[in-house]
Amino acid sequence: MNRQAQAVVLLLLGGAVLRASLTDLHLRYVKAGLQPFLVASGLLLLAAAAMTLWYELRPDAEGDDHDDHDGHGHHEPRVGWLLMLPVVGLLLVAPPALGxxxxxxxxxxxxxxxxxxxxxxxxxxxxxxxxxxxxxxxxxxxxxxxxxxxxxxxxxxxxxxxxxxxxxxxxxxxxxxxxxxxxxxxxxxxxxxxxxxxxxxxxxxxxxxxxxxxxxxxxxxxxxxxxxxxxxxxxxxxx
Missing domain, CATH: 2.40.50 (OB fold (Dihydrolipoamide Acetyltransferase, E2P))
Known part of the structure; x- marks a missing residue:
């Protein structure tokens, strides 16, 4: 998973957390008093994703990447894609409250x-x-x-x-x-x-x-x- 893919995962995760925290969905998982902290967490994830994308897509990013890797590709562990699971859970199949x-x-x-x-x-x-x-x-x-x-x-x-x-x-x-x-x-x-x-x-x-x-x-x-x-x-x- 390259940095751009990581940024997309952060973007989706931050969006899912923010969506849950701004609706009644968060009440299935945490006490109501924790809503401000969830909102702050979602905003921080979105900001981190935006900064990562900006860093990777800026005009001189290609030159920096060449200097850093010296022409050799590096493969991050594929397990990083498991970060998508909570995103899918929150966006598509939100678990119900405890019953x-x-x-x-x-x-x-x-x-x-x-x-x-x-x-x-x-x-x-x-x-x-x-x-x-x-x-x-x-x-x-x-x-x-x-x-x-x-x-x-x-x-x-x-x-x-x-x-x-x-x-x-x-x-x-x-x-x-x-x-x-x-x-x-x-x-x-x-x-x-x-x-x-x-x-x-x-x-x-x-x-x-x-x-x-x-x-x-x-x-x-x-x-x-x-x-x-x-x-x-x-x-x-x-x-």
Missing amino acids: SYAAGQAGTVLPSQETSDYPPLPAGDPVRTTVLDYASRALFDRGRSIGDRRVQLTGFVATGPDGQPILARMILSCCAADGRPVKLGLSGDVPTGLADDTWIEVTGRYTDRIGRDPVNDAEVPYLEVESWRPVPTPKQQYE
């Missing part, structure tokens, strides 16, 4: 802790909260800060170890590479007839029922479902 398959392969992330100090839930009936917040209150506070309040959560459907549907949401520390699931068991009006990765909104109340995640033997809290409905996939799929 039920990833949730089934990893254990729920909630760590154990001995003390808790959760503020009261905000006003509203039902009160909207996250899967992570409900799971934390249900396990570490044993539902005291929830009481008899109705809560409303949004997540995707996954198949639990007993074959019954569970509600899950992936959380990120930085990017999809460190994504881990938070899982909730469902009792009461359990959703039926839904495929894995279907996004739903569930309304229910706290229950003290606890299950176990077979992947890492961690506790999995339950939600007593009163009602549910399918919803469109959210723009921000990670918590």
